[in-house]
Amino acid sequence: MTRRIALDAMGGDNAPDEVVAGAIQAVTALDVEVVLVGQPEQLQNVDLEVVAASEVIAMDADPARSVRTMKDSSIVRGAELVRDGKADAFVSAGNTGAMVAASLLRMGRIKGVARPAVATTIPVPGSTPTVLLDSGAIAECQAEWLVQFALMGSVYTATRYGIARPRVGLLSIGEEPSKGNKLVKETFPLLSELDGINFIGNVEGRDVMTDDVDVIVTDGFTGNVVLKTLEGGLKAMVSAVFAALGTEAAGAEGAAAIGHLVPLAGELNPDSIGGSMLLGVKGVSIISHGSSSATAVVNAISAASELADSAIVEAMTTAVSLANHDT
Amino acid sequence: MTRRIALDAMGGDNAPDEVVAGAIQAVTALDVEVVLVGQPEQLQNVDLEVVAASEVIAMDADPARSVRTMKDSSIVRGAELVRDGKADAFVSAGNTGAMVAASLLRMGRIKGVARPAVATTIPVPGSTPTVLLDSGAIAECQAEWLVQFALMGSVYTATRYGIARPRVGLLSIGEEPSKGNKLVKETFPLLSELDGINFIGNVEGRDVMTDDVDVIVTDGFTGNVVLKTLEGGLKAMVSAVFAALGTEAAGAEGAAAIGHLVPLAGELNPDSIGGSMLLGVKGVSIISHGSSSATAVVNAISAASELADSAIVEAMTTAVSLANHDT
Numbered sequence: 103m104t105r106r107i108a109l110d111a112m113g114g115d116n117a118p119d120e121v122v123a124g125a126i127q128a129v130t131a132l133d134v135e136v137v138l139v140g141q142p143e144q145l146q147n148v149d150l151e152v153v154a155a156s157e158v159i160a161m162d163a164d165p166a167r168s169v170r171t172m173k174d175s176s177i178v179r180g181a182e183l184v185r186d187g188k189a190d191a192f193v194s195a196g197n198t199g200a201m202v203a204a205s206l207l208r209m210g211r212i213k214g215v216a217r218p219a220v221a222t223t224i225p226v227p228g229s230t231p232t233v234l235l236d237s238g239a240i241a242e243c244q245a246e247w248l249v250q251f252a253l254m255g256s257v258y259t260a261t262r263y264g265i266a267r268p269r270v271g272l273l274s275i276g277e278e279p280s281k282g283n284k285l286v287k288e289t290f291p292l293l294s295e296l297d298g299i300n301f302i303g304n305v306e307g308r309d310v311m312t313d314d315v316d317v318i319v320t321d322g323f324t325g326n327v328v329l330k331t332l333e334g335g336l337k338a339m340v341s342a343v344f345a346a347l348g349t350e351a352a353g354a355e356g357a358a359a360i361g362h363l364v365p366l367a368g369e370l371n372p373d374s375i376g377g378s379m380l381l382g383v384k385g386v387s388i389i390s391h392g393s394s395s396a397t398a399v400v401n402a403i404s405a406a407s408e409l410a411d412s413a414i415v416e417a418m419t420t421a422v423s424l425a426n427h428d429t
Numbered sequence: 430m431t432r433r434i435a436l437d438a439m440g441g442d443n444a445p446d447e448v449v450a451g452a453i454q455a456v457t458a459l460d461v462e463v464v465l466v467g468q469p470e471q472l473q474n475v476d477l478e479v480v481a482a483s484e485v486i487a488m489d490a491d492p493a494r495s496v497r498t499m500k501d502s503s504i505v506r507g508a509e510l511v512r513d514g515k516a517d518a519f520v521s522a523g524n525t526g527a528m529v530a531a532s533l534l535r536m537g538r539i540k541g542v543a544r545p546a547v548a549t550t551i552p553v554p555g556s557t558p559t560v561l562l563d564s565g566a567i568a569e570c571q572a573e574w575l576v577q578f579a580l581m582g583s584v585y586t587a588t589r590y591g592i593a594r595p596r597v598g599l600l601s602i603g604e605e606p607s608k609g610n611k612l613v614k615e616t617f618p619l620l621s622e623l624d625g626i627n628f629i630g631n632v633e634g635r636d637v638m639t640d641d642v643d644v645i646v647t648d649g650f651t652g653n654v655v656l657k658t659l660e661g662g663l664k665a666m667v668s669a670v671f672a673a674l675g676t677e678a679a680g681a682e683g684a685a686a687i688g689h690l691v692p693l694a695g696e697l698n699p700d701s702i703g704g705s706m707l708l709g710v711k712g713v714s715i716i717s718h719g720s721s722s723a724t725a726v727v728n729a730i731s732a733a734s735e736l737a738d739s740a741i742v743e744a745m746t747t748a749v750s751l752a753n754h755d756t
Contacts, residue, residue: 162603162605164607226665227665227666227668227669227672228669228672238602241602241609241610242610242611273654275565275568275649275650275653275654275657276489278489280491282568282650283568283569283648283650284569286650306654306657306661307653307654307655307656307657307658307659307660307661308657308658308660308661308664309661310658310661310662311661311662311664311665311666312661312665321610322602323602323609323610323613323651324650324651324654326602326634327600327602327633327634327651327654327655328634328654328655328658329634330602330633330634330635331634331635331637331655331658331659331662332634332658332659332662333634333635334633334634334635334636334637334638334639335637335638335658335659335662335663336662336666337635337638338553338554338638338639339554339638339663339666339667339697340666341554342554342555342693343670343690343693345554345555346689346690346692346693347686347689347690349689351689352686352689354682355682355685355686355689356686356689358682358686359674359679359682359683359685359686362673362674362676362678362679362682362683363670363673363674365673366669366670366673370666
């Protein structure tokens with residue numbers, strides 16, 4: 103069935119232009135309806151349905167306060183459309199913390215979930231991607247929350263990437279159960295005893311971009327640091343490779359070789375990923391990269407539509423409920 | 430003056446062969462003396478001075494227990510040579526935790542230092558490197574310890590890389606002082622008030638491989654995760670680049686282009702870095718990568734010799750003492 107996706111027209115560094123461009127591409131290329139949420143005066147002459155929201159939460163605004171005080175902001179209104187059944191999913195490239203807070207408050211938390219988590223996809227060249235969570239919703243975490251992240255991340259990875267029994271690893275600084283900080287040492291035995299997931303033990307930073315693990319569980323501080331470190335490292339590396347091949351010494355051979363690297367650069371580009379999902383809320387809430395291009399917006403809308411089709415929220419609700427009854 | 434460097438002949442994945450090969454190259458190429466520490470039966474026919482140590486601490490052994498019980502291990506004996514003034518520095522590619530414990534117990538802690546930290550160099554293509562600490566000595570840290578890491582890291586970066594007023598950043602998940610976990614939020618105001626360092630505020634994972642910061646301060650858990658994430662990410666990327674250029678489609682152009690990337694791969698190779706220094710102990714203790722090649726050993730010996738020449742331990746002692754009297 104055709105899904106109806108609410109899109110924050112005001113969210114992200116390139117809003118509204120790139121966001122609107124992405125929305126128009128999406129309705130042309132995909133079997134979706136898109137509802138733009140934002141300031142009508144910024145969205146004139148756009149041939150898409152618009153739900154008015156007079157306020158915009160800035161990228162660096164305080165999330166909790168913004169969501170509390172800016173009730174007519176595009177992020178709050180978009181989350182309400184999902185709550186009210188007027189949209190099947192909500193996509194925003196805006197303030198991540200505000201998306202977390204608005205989704206929690208307006209869509210509501212899945213019963214039994216202590217804290218939500220942002221699940222981010224990390225591309226692995228030549229292999230299935232790795233899903234990392236929490237990648238930034240909750241900086242300070244408790245062991246029990248990480249256990250739920252493992253459950254929810256497992257359901258998400260199976261649903262989104264069709265991986266039957268995703269291998270779940272706990273991010274630490276050594277493979278042995280004795281390695282890590284206090285949080286990791288407390289979480290390890292809980293994950294070992296947990297039914298319903300395929301826990302493979304501790305994994306390390308060097309495993310993130312390999313085919314050795316499918317879901318990596320960590321607190322939101324470490325997860326966000328990992329994500330941004332990789333982003334910066336790969337960017338530095340891509341620049342250095344292109345610079346080396348673009349030199350006079352490399353000549354025509356170098357310039358020609360760059361062409362062969364373009365698909366790889368595309369594979370590693372965050373725009374290809376289709377956004378991160380906020381797990382633990384009663385609705386499909388997709389957080390796209392702040393610097394999203396029109397292509398990123400199309401991919402996020404596509405992911406949102408597929409996830410709405412998959413009944414993932416129901417699957418996650420069941421998984422969390424079963425685990426809570428076991429303990 | 431010619432420095433005398435003690436080298437753990439038994440440490441690392443490629444010991445003793447690569448380590449011995451590195452030692453021989455070092456005494457040929459550099460103005461240094463090298464003393465091998467290890468099992469004499471493994472070091473026969475080597476034309477270098479050997480200090481006997483009958484035991485070897487395994488790479489995955491429990492550090493504290495090993496150092497306590499294996500008094501005749503190469504790591505413990507090497508640290509003793511520095512303590513006794515029989516060597517100017519000690520280099521090992523062995524068990525990092527054991528190097529930390531043995532250096533602390535045998536060389537002793539600098540007066541006023543609460544905890545030591547491993548300072549690791551991260552290469553930045555086309556720029557000065559970034560020094561990250563703690564990269565794995567102490568998983569669970571307190572704010573006051575991070576303040577000392579900032580001081581010691583600043584002295585180290587100035588001494589080793591000749592950067593006059595190194596920019597010190599606190600690793601977090603947003604630039605604003607309000608962003609981060611509990612530890613970061615507690616540390617930020619302390620660093621803001623600290624004299625003697627050039628604190629530039631919070632930095633993020635994406636800044637690690639840029640020229641925007643010289644010293645990054647974090648706890649040993651996060652630091653180690655960052656380091657290994659970068660290592661794995663860059664490795665995946667290098668493989669993918671070489672694979673793309675090595676395909677039939679890329680042909681001769683691709684193969685030729687690979688040649689232009691070799692210097693870059695060398696720059697990013699951990700073997701080029703010359704090891705990490707353990708800061709906070711009364712001696713030059715250099716921890717080399719576990720998979721060190723002979724080249725890595727040469728570079729670590731060279732760094733050890735320069736650091737011994739620089740009177741860095743004295744400079745660090747003064748910096749910590751001044752800061753402790755200020756507060």
